[in-house]
Amino acid sequence: MSKDTFKIATNAAPACGPNGARNVAFKSASVEVIRRGYDKFVIVGDNHNSDFWSGAHEQDMVVRIIPEGSREAANALSARQQLGDDWQEQLAKGSPTTCG
Template sequence: MRFISVTMTVMLLLVAACAQTNIQPMAQDTFKVSTMAAPACGPNGARNVAFKTAAIEVIRRGGDKFVLIGDAAQSDFWSGNHNQSMVVKLVPEGSAEARNALSARQQLGANWQEILAKGAPTTCD
């Protein structure tokens, strides 16, 4: 029974801080999101963290509409880590491209302000 308790504690700690994300400016209206996630996150967890971080960064830059113009994923066999990168272009409101762009606020959901205040996620849940 004690072994199960220790194992569960270790697993919770692994998931608690399983992702790290960096933002790299590429142009005035474009940036790259690079996320490295632990094995427990899996590739989908890494993608979700990168996407949520992209939406947060769009709002921080004063926008709401965006499109992904690049996307790449890689999993490291030996370490088990998952890497996800996305190139994000901000789209001006009222532009022709805005009709097809995603809304950062809608992607984050009704509590987008709370998510924005917390910043880039460090967990894959």
């Protein structure tokens, strides 16, 4: 999308529900921010769609990377904090493919 903005698009099983789909997308965004060499980010777009017949859930997020030290950094989310204390292990595993 641009040098500081990217889109995450995920699908989640019926058992995950809409919140599980959002969590998968959010963790995927956090992993990608760290992979790009940053920690801070904001969600600038968020879209959810559920398929009634299959029960599947789709979650799209548009993520903007925020450089450390910028005036926006104080209000941005930390990718490492979003992933938790084991963020390095989660980063090594890559983006989650399911909730749970």
